[in-house]
Amino acid sequence: MSRSSVDLLSSIVNRPFEQCVVEAGHDPITADRPEVLQLNLGYLCNQACRHCHHQAGPDRTELMSREVMEAALAFADLAGIAEFDLTGGAPELNPNLRWLVARLSERDGRIIERCNLTVLEDPRAEGIAEFLARHGVSIIASLPCYEQANTDEQRGAGVYEASIRGLRSLNALGYGLPGSDLELLLVYNPGGPSLPPNQVMLEQTYRERLRAEHGVEFTHLLTLANIPCGRFARSLDEEQSLADYMALLQEQFAAANLSALMCRRTLSVRWDGRLYDCDFNQSLDLPIRLQDDTPANILTVGLEDLQGRRVLCLDHCYGCTAGQGSSCGGALTE
8 A cells, every 4th residue: 555545544534543632632642662573574475365454465575584683683682572473474484484483482572473374284384383382482363254254255265274274283283272371362353344343252252163163272362453554445445435444443433542552562673674663554664763754774773763752643543443442462442
């Protein structure tokens, strides 16, 4: 989604997001000391999903180098960051993933890897699930629905069955089983321009259906809203439903979500080291800028350059604050 599409959203909404925040009695959103480093290892993916805000796919070539990874590790040590969120694309397709996980596992902290499940059957990712299990990595796996038709409509024919096979293989390694230390978190996102249902209630339905129909276990469910950027925004615009979706997000704005926004404590690192307030700003190429207006990069940035900065918020941010709220960690409020 280009900068012109950012302008498109601003022409649709009747109140800019930051104005809405101020009118709710809140100061503009500022960043705290980073606690989570989210590394986007590249946009290469074995799928090309309709809702993907990065427009990832098999033809993308962007991949994070070991040099950028080393700089990220050095920054994390300096900042005292203990939680690492590895995403993509399909992070399993980055040839440096195993090296990175091995280095991260030497630290005390939490490692998260975001998996689309079908990539586990890709020859390029052979043995990756076993490797992640040995290093105690938490897996956040995308399963847009517990029903086959809805999942395949959003992500492609055959995706649901491959995803179930992937979940069974993770269960066989101990992931998601009651009493296991290996976390398996599932992700739900709506198939169209609507907000997710209550996360707690939907988790119960997921658990009952997946257990009864497939013998699959998981730790918890995370519900994510579809942020209006990337392929999702483009498809809504083509269907002439983008304005209706933005109206829904504005109507459901909840000020209670503002204090828990992930941009306050998460730092997003693009494959080339450029820094963003969140993964969605990354998809829109809205980088963190230094005092001289140059984009910040993990290769050269200092911690003092980032603390207390004002987060760059535009109208796509309504997606994180509507209803229960949405973040890479699921709903923000119950």
